[in-house]
Amino acid sequence: MSLVLIAVLALLGLCILAGAILGFAAVRFKVEGDPIAEQINALLPQTQCGQCGYPGCKPYAEAIAGGDKINKCPPGGEATIQALADLLDVEAEPLDAVEGEKPQMVAYIREAECIGCTKCIQACPVDAIVGAARQMHTVIVSECTGCDLCVEPCPVDCIDMIEVGSTVQSWKWDKPLAPGQLIASDREQAA
């Protein structure tokens, strides 16, 4: 009888100890916020363009963490979808956008036509447009995310979205054709 009692007491003691440790750990190592949403947010391009239907990248990250589709980010493109699929261990899907993947764009204000209404300044999510009321505005190219949220509010349509061309500094080597796709004799024949 006492043997059983000792066993029960010992187990009870262990349970209480483990419970105390777990309880302490839950308080001590509490993680603020949703870690998954944070990780997803880190993969998004942070253009804050709202093309996914959410007001910014973080809300979309939270929506993905809540089960939304991962293919709604046109600025991120296939690379982002792939990264998200890897992170969440789900199947990568093709991009869900009308125009498909777009190259990196930058806003350009045709300064002669700008009337200084400040509407684009208010629309810019990253404060990349400088100017003042009745003064000409201009885009800080290095800060522009190419979200084109400034294009629509412009009353005189003086904002263009220009493709960011590569310069000598940003140019990169092409990847060569994978070897073995065409054996030498075939290629000679094809030529």
Added chain:
Amino acid sequence: MSAQENIWDIPGGIHPAERKELSNRTPIQQAPLPKRLVLPLGQHIGTVAEPCVVVGQHVRKGEKIAEANGFVSAPLHAPTSGTVSFIGPQPYPHASGMLAPAVVIDSDGLDEWVDLTSHPDYRHMESTELLALIREAGISGLGGAGFPTAVKLTARPTQKIHTLIINGTECEPYITADDLLMRERADELVSGIDILVQLIQPDQVLIGIEDNKPEAIAAVRGACSERSYQVRVFPTKYPSGGEKQLIQILTGVEVPSGGLPADIGILCQNVGTCVAVHDAVVHGKPLISRITTLTGEALARPGNVEALLGTPVGELLQFAGLDTSKLNRLIMGGPMMGFTLPSLDVPLIKTANCLLASTAAELPPPPPAMPCIRCGECAEACPASLLPQQLHFFALGQEHEQLKAHNLFDCIECGACAYVCPSSIPLVQYYRAAKAEIRELEQKQLKAEHSKQRFEQRQERLRRAEEQKEAERKARAEKAARAKAAQAEAPPAAAAAPADEALKKLKIEASMAQVALKKAEKQLAAHDTPELQAQVNELRAAAEAAQKALADAQAAAPAPAPKPAGDEALKKAKIEAAMLKAQLRKLEKIENPDDDQQTELARLRQQLEAAEKALADLEKQVPAPTAKPAGDEALKKAKIDAAMLKAQLRKLEKIETPDDEQQTEIARLRQQLEEAEKALADLEKQAPAPTTKPAGDDALKKAKVELAMKRAELKKAEKAGADEAALQPLRDALAASEQALHAAEAASGKLAPELVRTERPGVDAKLKALKTDIAFARADLRKLERDESTASEALEQARTRLAEAERKLAEYQP
């Protein structure tokens, strides 16, 4: 001293055909002065230089034409005298074949130097001055990478450079520029090393030269003479000339992965750079030319030339006897690490140590790549001890994490792996592409992080602004409420409140004194003692004093008392009269009253008469307060009376067979009604203004509505595209209604300022301007008034401005 003992080996490496004899047999020649020089602004690693000349400006040889833009940057100088003819995109020696910003100088052929300040006595100069000289001379590494030399020489306080290595290796096939430089300019080279030594104070100086350049070795050894610089000769092997590889060969120490030579206290400089430093310091000459190898089998006279920067490579090759029919591939740099030039128009830049004009037989196009057979040759050839085939597969699969884990970024892109590959896989191209991709992704990541921060900061700022606005709004509302309360309180508080308050206080005091007196008197009645008597007397006096004070106060404030009294009495009398009337009517309704009731009725009638008389008296007594409203009030009353009488009359008339009494009642009522109507008519006559004016307003309103409707109709018709015939009547109607409105306006009898004419075609511009002025002045004033911190002067000014504007408007309107 045995040099061999102090040499280490590097892993891997290859021995390609050297082909140096093509160009190292002739001395350095001066290239002819070109007519047009193209000077790209980015000839170095780092920020592109900023042009400091304008198109059309005349520059002399050695004059600065572009400023360094940032710390890691280098200025640019005019290589010859001439005129700046263009600043903008120009061909640029780059694998992409893209254009890059450049300054174009049209040579005037005079080659006229700017005034130079030489410093042969540099030994007395501060190191900062020396550094500034080197920086201002625009020197960047001439070995091939082009890192700004002054930046490399800037001492970092945490790192002591103990070894200075001078790189005369020149390991790549074909190139002999450094070889010839060491042979012909050994003295300048050693002088340049002296300057570097003075700058960084190293413990030892090692000059590394491959053993395939015996003349150069001899020349440098001779120039060093009694100096402690050690010339170290080591076996030829590609790529010994790589910075990290040379360090390993000369010191046996490996530069840590991802680190810099400075991390292990070593600094490397190319021999060409040393000569440029000598020229810059001792002669004050900026870097405007370099020694370049012109080689390849497509040239008739290969050799080394000292050419001005910006010289088009086509002209240089013509000078060396280029046979364009033989030319297959034109490479800038060596056959291992160089890149194919897109055209002959590109200029010579600071980093161009060789131009290789090869024939097809000399450098045949690489055979098609075949699959990797995992032979491992590449790993054995790699001087950086990497695993090229692994990197190749990871690059194919875009496994960036794996690439980084396998130290892709330690690859120096020497091409040894691709050289030995039996499958002819262009391995280096894979690594370059993978590196670029990883860098791009990292850039994107950085930018995303940056954008996120900016976005969040903006959100935070907007939230703060909103909060502040809210707080301000609240404060303003509170202030307004307080001001209103103060306004509402102030006049009565000033006039009535104190008097009322005082009166109340006095009353309370008086009554309290009375109560105390009564109490004392009661006690006195119970026990008659002299003390109590005295107390009662005292209290009585006090009570009397209080009463008197109260009476005085009431006398002093008589105004509020009588008026309410009169009103009160009037009200009372009215109520009494009404009650009597009601009672009377009740009694009258009884169909056959007995005697008692009859007498009661008579009494009541009498009483009513008396009450009515009293009421009339009272009304006569207090005519003042009801004077103005009296008209209106009386009118209203009269109307109500008349209406009531009419109703009563109708009720009675409805009775089909009225008895005598009812008959008389009807007659009486009729008479009363007539009287009431007459009184009403009189009253209306008395107060004609208020009744006529609204009539005028009504007409005006009607006319306005009419006009608006007509206008809308016309507009609708115009929009619908009605023809002229249909529109004409509408237009006429509009004109007519406009006329009517003006007539109504004229008839409305309003005073001039109140008369607001609805807009007519062609409103007076000046009037509009004046009104706008007033509006602005008013808005300014209001804004100032709202702001607490406004100075009273400013407020006064705004007020006078408003008054002025109003006066002007009044003057303008006749």
